[in-house]
Amino acid sequence: MNPAAISSPSKDLSERRTIRPIGAAALAGIAFSGDKLIALDTIKGHLLQIDPKSENTTILNTHQVADFINASGLCLWQDTLWCTQEDTVYFCQMGDYTLKSFVTLPYRANGVAVWESTVYITCQKAGYILIYDRHTRRQITRFYAPGVGIENIAVRGEEIWICDSIEQTVYCLDRATGAIIFSVLTPFEHPTALAFDNNPQKQTLYVAYAGEEAYIRDNPNADPSYELTYRDRTFIHPLDYYYNPQGRYALSNGYLIEMSYVEELAPLEEVDLEQVEWRIALPSTSDRQKVRSIEPIGLPFTEEELNGQKVAVFKFDTLKPGERHLFGWKALIEVRSIKYRLTPKDVEKIPELAPELQRYLIDDDELAMDNPIVSRAARSAIGTETNILRKMYSIRNYVYDQLSYGIKPHIDTPDIVLDRGIGSCGEYVGVLLALSRLNNIACRTIGRYKCPPYPEQKNIPLQPDFNHVWLEFYIPSLGWLPMESNPDDVGENGPYPSRFFMGLAWYHVEIGKGISFETFTSKGEKLEDISIGDLAINHIRFTILEELAEF
Known part of the structure; x- marks a missing residue:
């Protein structure tokens, strides 16, 4: 499958809305029945019928709520409802809601989708999409799961759609081969389920999200009365997407x-x-x-x-x-x-780096590239790898293995950071730049600020807590590709998500690629004894x- 372009239909903003079903705690599965949404609340066990236009919400399984607690992965095929719970995939008839076992896996099942006689099951522990025959209940084949988090699944025609809670990503796969066609970043964190509506003209893709949000609670029994606490946050929002195969990227909301x-x-x-x-x-x-x-x-x-x-x-x-x-x-x-889609095979034969880009290989910003600690790390990071994309991915993972994130008042050189094992986003960037350039990969800094990621808070002034930097690396004949500094370093020794490897979320604002964000001179000269921070407040x-x- 090699489409010229894929996109969601144009949207009338007057019809678009974020759906927040009343009483829901954590949605872990959604499907459409006619023009109504069916949603599964995994915490309460509620099977909800939701009117997307009014948010009017009804509990369908009023007598079987306990049976659906901790269930996830909702799917509706004809009049049969499918879901997963622990290591078992279940089904029931709409209106009955008495769960019957379909298959039990060695590990926990996360998501399920049905298309005609085929059942697709996601399993994070196994790392695969498991494919079964609906009639014989035997496994037919399996595909590699595209991400590292808990994944839910939907099928539309010749496509498999996967959302990954850690990757903050929705993947579109070829249903015949399991190959990734493209992927897009979701506008919110922790996507837990996805479904296409039944309108043949629109085919809007809806994604459910579930997590917690911090808020300030007024507690009259405490002194002071205001305290930080958390509450459940779950909702459903339309996901827009546009895939440009020539540009090798996909855009979303x-x-x-x-x-x-x-x-x-x-x-x-x-x-x-x-x-x-x-x-x-x-x-x-x-x-x-x-x-x-x-x-x-x-x-x-x-x-x-x-x-x-x-x-x-x-x-x-x-x-x-x-x-x-x-x-x-x-x-x-x-x-x-944006999310770029490249594989190592795509970059096996690339031209030499152009002379005007050689400046992105030198130590021009106190990168300590001649320090033995840094040069040794550069060799260890790639091993015997020669493919430029694999080298860059290996360098990122090596840096994540070596460093933990921490805020500091100033930026140290990469040798000090590697020895200390803790770095800020700017120090992550410094280490990544040094190791990449020593491995003949052109890199440059980019960034400075991220918009606070609260798209529901419109027309309200928002202030970022910190500045932020990331980088771009260059692949000859293809161009500059973005890579975040530290946000994907979310676990100890991996596996690390790849959401921001060749990708950026909507809240990243690109300013001053490869140049200093801010400088000042007096009489044409830089003043070594006065910094911008000494002169002004931003x-x-x-x-x-x-x-x-x-x-």
């Missing part, structure tokens, strides 16, 4: 956001400077990001281009003691999640304006 970056001149010690030029990188344009407009805040700026990146330049004839300013920019940006604000309707 997008948002229009307003971002402002402003410096408040407030020096720790008063300064007297002349001919000051203060440069701040501007948002970039990429396959997943489109800049609609940029305007100055406080003071005007001129725009320059540096290595293909746009930079705002603020000029001051003088900065005198006691002088105060606000200056920066505000941008209107379309952002989407203010970063995001506002999510709307969810985008079309690609």
